[in-house]
Amino acid sequence: MSTPEQRPETAPDVDATSQALGPAPSPAVPDADASPAETGSVAPSEQRRRTHPITPLVTGWKIVIGVVAVISAQNIARLIDDFTVTRALIGAGVLVAAIVVAIAFSALVWWFTTYMVDEDGVSLHMGVISKSREYAPRARIESVSVERPLLARILGLAKVRVEVAGGGESYLDIEYVKSADAEDLRRRILGVATSTSTAVAGGAGAVGAGDRAQEADVDESVDTARGATGAASSDGAGNTATSTSGGTLQEVLYDGVTDGELIAKIPTERLVRSLLRDVGFLLGIVVSIVGVAVAIILAIWQDGLSFAVIIALLPTAIAVPKYVFGRIESGWGFISRITDRGLRMRRGLANTRTDNIASGRIQRFELRRPLLWRTPDWTAVSVTVAGIDDDSENGAQSALPVGTREELWSTLGHLAAPLGTADDLATLEHLLTAPAREITGVRTPIRAWWIARRTQVTVLLPGALIHRSGIVSRTVQIVPRERIQELTLEDDPFGRKLGVLDLKVGIAGYTLALGSLAREDALALHGVLARDARRLRRYQDREHWPQPALRLLGSETTNSTGADSQEVR
Amino acid sequence: MVTMTSDPDPAERSATAAHIEPTGSTLHDDRDGLLGADALRPVSATLIRARYVASIVAYVIWVLMIAGAIVVAVLTGWWWMAAIGVLPLLILLQSLAFTPRRVRAIGYLDAEEDLTIASGIMFRSVHTIPYGRVQSVKIDEGPVDRRYGLAKLTVSTAADGSTVVLPGLPKQEAERLRALLTDRGISTMAAL
Structure with a gap:
């Protein structure tokens, strides 16, 4: 009936003021982002385009x-x-x-399929008999990823996926366009999307008076700088990272993920070793191979060996290699770089994809360290992002398939807001490496559940709620306290008897369930977190929103990472 | 109140020094009563009657099933056929007996900055929804509800699959809550 719509993105009033007050940034960005290769793409009265004819x-x-x-x-x-x-x-x-x-x-x-990118967003028209018109307004564009499935990749094509805020299947696929065009398209869509956030930043600045003009100035200079690099080559040539001689080769190898500061790069050797050291993964394979073998033997024993039986069993037999290949693919040739639009990642062997995650959109981090990764100090990082549907392991959700300690810190440093402790790295290291029973925190008081008592602990830090779990694979979940949407306390007769309560912490796209906490602990935690959920991350004080610790550092080292990154949600 | 098993390392100590200090607004825990019930406002008592009326159809079906089981038992002489009627009987009786208590267990509180909605007796859940995080508010009026001047408020946030339902509000109260949620929501709106 009456829904405060399009809430998470921009307050309508803020948007309005920004449009009235700061007209400069919005037209500047698409201008700067258009490379000469795209003919006539900048004009506001842009024509609808078709995808590539080989599609x-x-x-x-x-x-x-x-x-x-x-x-x-x-x-x-x-x-x-x-x-x-x-x-x-x-x-x-x-x-x-x-x-x-x-x-x-x-x-x-x-x-009948046409797409168009203009100042207002991306639109996709399709359908022969029943027409459909999908539209991604710029304010709701969350990220753009470029995927290259094997067949398309051989033909030099790519699919551009525009992720829109919202649950479930909220995306627009433009398939297929030429690989080189895909990069331009991605940059252009992101440019359109960013123009909103800079505009909003401008509006917020105006509310705070004074610094808006300065901010707009910075935006413009950044834009012109980007325009210059865009004109010089398809990628940021003015960048220190790519000014090496092997620039072009790098670009081909890494699908254009060449600008920005290098965050992580996974050598094939480490990937293979990490898979061999992942006990859960190996166990899974062994169990499924045995399962498939038993199924095949049973089938052959029952019906005798015939062609039909083999065909029928083929899907089962393929499942295991497919899973293994998927795991390999999710980390193969992985490279991530920090850019002004967040973390850009590239991965894949047969099918490749590049993704973008902006730090402002990450709702939760999950660090995973299987038993045998402890010696080489490797960790996997996956994130929960509202709007990106859970796309198994090789999607944008995995921000670092297997990273060294340095890669972990720089990934987290660029993506996660500070935890608010004296030494975040030492704290996290302690949370990851120490046995759970040595970590100070809240745990279930029920003595009979000694496994949970020894492996699960919840720690409340000034910046985040952290839940450590896992027996063999240690898992640390980091929920920034500003991201909490809703809290639920659950009580049941059993809990009343034992003096425990369940607390569910709802964030966008995930619910962290803290089971069987002591009643006082659960209530105290509920009180603290409820206050956080009420007060933090309001649009009113968006200047005070916590920012990733390494962000300033990033803008110093790469000159294209500018002040406008501040508000790229 | 915090379980300490051993000394943390120095870095950790500073981190957890500010450990869960109870804030003023914690829920009151009454082990024998209902969690948080003392501070909450009850929903309209008319909801009891509305629920009874709304489930008349279901009651009729249950009664028919019980009667059928008894008739079959009498006709066939197999006494155990009557046992089939026990389950509908139990459902019917608990519904008749506990509906008032269930309705009285529903409570809500529109505090300064968040809305609390609680329901359930044995399995009780208490939802806390800050106004600034509300994504949408919906008011439903079923035919029976409308007859009794009641409305049902559905609030959803961006949290995973989260919609919280508050039934049995008088119509004006539902409208008031909706207006409150929207107004406060805009003034304290928080990003995802």
């Missing part, structure tokens, strides 16, 4: 393969029994016809 081939193939797979999987045994040359020819003819129809169909779909 129907790529999408058409999927349909054909799907149809063939379904038909052959069901009837392959019969087909093989009645094999004749004529039938094979007929089959081939049908297949060709199917391919033609599929491609023609895809071409039709392609013809």
